[in-house]
Amino acid sequence: MTTTPAIETAGLTKRFGDFTAVQDVSLQIGPGEIFGFLGPNGAGKSTTIRCLLDLIRPSEGECRIVGLDSRRDAVEIRRHLGFLPSDLALYPNLTGRETLQFLANLRGGVDWAWVDALADRFDADLVKKVGELSSGNRQKVGLIQAFMNRPEVVILDEPITGLDPLVQLEFHTLMREHVADGNTVFLSSHTLSEVERVADRVGFIRRGHLIAVERMSDLLDKALRRVRLEFASPVPASAFDGVEGVHGVAVEGASVTAQYEGSMGPLLRVATAHDVLSLESSSVDLDEIFLEFYRDELTEAEAV
Numbered sequence: 001m002t003t004t005p006a007i008e009t010a011g012l013t014k015r016f017g018d019f020t021a022v023q024d025v026s027l028q029i030g031p032g033e034i035f036g037f038l039g040p041n042g043a044g045k046s047t048t049i050r051c052l053l054d055l056i057r058p059s060e061g062e063c064r065i066v067g068l069d070s071r072r073d074a075v076e077i078r079r080h081l082g083f084l085p086s087d088l089a090l091y092p093n094l095t096g097r098e099t100l101q102f103l104a105n106l107r108g109g110v111d112w113a114w115v116d117a118l119a120d121r122f123d124a125d126l127v128k129k130v131g132e133l134s135s136g137n138r139q140k141v142g143l144i145q146a147f148m149n150r151p152e153v154v155i156l157d158e159p160i161t162g163l164d165p166l167v168q169l170e171f172h173t174l175m176r177e178h179v180a181d182g183n184t185v186f187l188s189s190h191t192l193s194e195v196e197r198v199a200d201r202v203g204f205i206r207r208g209h210l211i212a213v214e215r216m217s218d219l220l221d222k223a224l225r226r227v228r229l230e231f232a233s234p235v236p237a238s239a240f241d242g243v244e245g246v247h248g249v250a251v252e253g254a255s256v257t258a259q260y261e262g263s264m265g266p267l268l269r270v271a272t273a274h275d276v277l278s279l280e281s282s283s284v285d286l287d288e289i290f291l292e293f294y295r296d297e298l299t300e301a302e303a304v
């Protein structure tokens with residue numbers, strides 16, 4: 001049995017005049033997934049999202065949401081979709097509650113007890129006029145409207161901007177709960193570290209090309225980790241020569257720092273042949289992986 005993808009693009013290409021913003025992007029995202037869509041400024045993230053939502057028309061290729069065609073079934077798709085744009089524009093003179101009521105009237109089927117529960121969780125102020133809210137508090141109203149009709153597919157363009165860490169945590173919990181019910185979240189972002197705790201898979205887009213799609217767990221396995229070992233007496237760097245997965249060994253007195261990938265086992269076997277006093281292993285540096293994907297681009301940008 002095959003499952004209909006929640007979000008699908010096939011050969012999606014979008015040109016603006018002579019400029020190709022998105023080139024032949026094919027993606028399949030299943031129900032129950034949180035998908036991180038990553039890329040630097042101008043990579044084509046918003047253009048892809050705008051095609052998915054039928055806000056602009058693809059030059060070539062197709063987009064589907066829950067099996068429905070983004071162009072042909074645009075009206076029907078709205079019933080299945082929640083969306084938070086990167087440049088959220090709300091009526092400044094409406095309060096948060098009036099804004100949500102206005103949007104709920106357009107969509108129908110909104111459960112107000114659920115909206116109040118969301119507002120409570122995000123500690124959102126729905127009484128003040130939206131124009132008087134801080135940007136983070138305005139963003140909370142945007143998040144509530146994206147989830148308020150419990151849509152099967154939620155598309156969020158840079159949603160984390162401006163949210164404080166506590167709200168981010170609550171937002172992550174909400175996304176997890178949402179996909180646990182079989183729904184899907186598409187999360188666009190500039191950095192991997194922003195989505196590392198929630199995404200099941202991530203796609204990397206660069207200059208309009210989808211350059212990689214990876215499971216988050218595989219990326220974590222591939223990531224370099226740093227380790228610092230304190231020995232009772234100095235151990236030469238050469239002791240770690242040729243140890244599987246170990247790089248960048250540096251010795252300072254009786255301390256050794258190194259980077260490793262994959263299992264820590266080979267490194268530990270060599271270390272424990274000596275008298276180890278302590279060991280610290282730092283968390284995975286995900287931004288380093290992100291930079292790996294885009295390093296050429298950054299180098300070229302620096303050269304200009």
Ligand SMILES: Nc1ncnc2c1ncn2[C@@H]1O[C@H](COP(=O)(O)OP(=O)(O)OP(=O)(O)O)[C@@H](O)[C@H]1O
Binds near residue numbers: 020021047048
């Ligand atoms: N209407 C348009 N006309 C011409 N070029 C456009 C138009 N919309 C987007 N572009 C160009 O397409 C490219 C991709 O833009 P897009 O907004 O999709 O990038 P992004 O990955 O969302 O970037 P950011 O993270 O900065 O929001 C950019 O070079 C942008 O200038």
